[in-house]
Amino acid sequence: MRNKHKLLIEQLDSKLAEFRGAATVTIPEKGWIHTIRTALNMTMDQLGTKLNKTKGAVQKIEEREATGQITIHKLQKVGKALNMKLVYGFVPEDETIENLINIQAEKLARKIVLRTHQTMTLEDQGISDKKINASITDLANEIKREMRKSLWD
Template sequence: MRNKKKLLIEQLDQKLAHFKDAGMVLVPQKGWVNTIRTTLNMTRHQLGTKLDLTKGAIQKIEEREATGQITINKLKDVGNALNMKFIYGFIPTDGTIENLINLKAEKLARKIVLRTNQNMKLEDQGISENKIEHSINDLANEIKREMRKSLWD
């Protein structure tokens, strides 16, 4: 039994190690509260005692976390009861905030330039592909510099 518990702890440590570099962390199927509680071999009654709640209330907390219907404050309370730090945040899917802004600015600039060029083509005044790309880069840099609110539309 001790080897199984050690293995569970090692597996949990491996999952938690991903927080160090803010990498992708996969939430356990039953949620963190249940996973940590069971890995520590803690009963719902024991956790409930620490939070001044019933074991049924702990079961509801675990269910709500697993379905995404729990409050941040409740997760903080559980973290404190488990002598753990609750961490909450957002990580850009494209690596950095700067990358996110660059991608959005380029997308917006491309949309504006191509729409303008389409209108110019209708008047037989279209520009070359090279000039289009140059215009997109210039406009994207301007959008980034100004941090236009339209970047997020």
């Protein structure tokens, strides 16, 4: 990986470290806004007053959130009205971004090496499994070093 990318990945992994192991959060069926509002025993009218919106507008906001059609900006506004902050982000499923890159680089390298090996085998020039694995490792390291855009194809 180029130094710039490597540094960026390390910084990002460091920032995301506190979220690793966090439980997956299931969104309530009616959405967070409705769930929190009702838990606070707040009416739509009361939330509407805080947002400078009508009861009907609050209902639409709740419906949009429940169906995933709400903007982050709107969620932030509602959060502020509820005296809460919006927490938003992505956490890699494979522990770190570096691991994600390693897995993708290995997949791409394996695809390239095995495709080449197949052609060579047809021409009766196949190589051993040990050499195939070494080639995959070498190519994966090269792909990571160069941070090829093809990594995500």
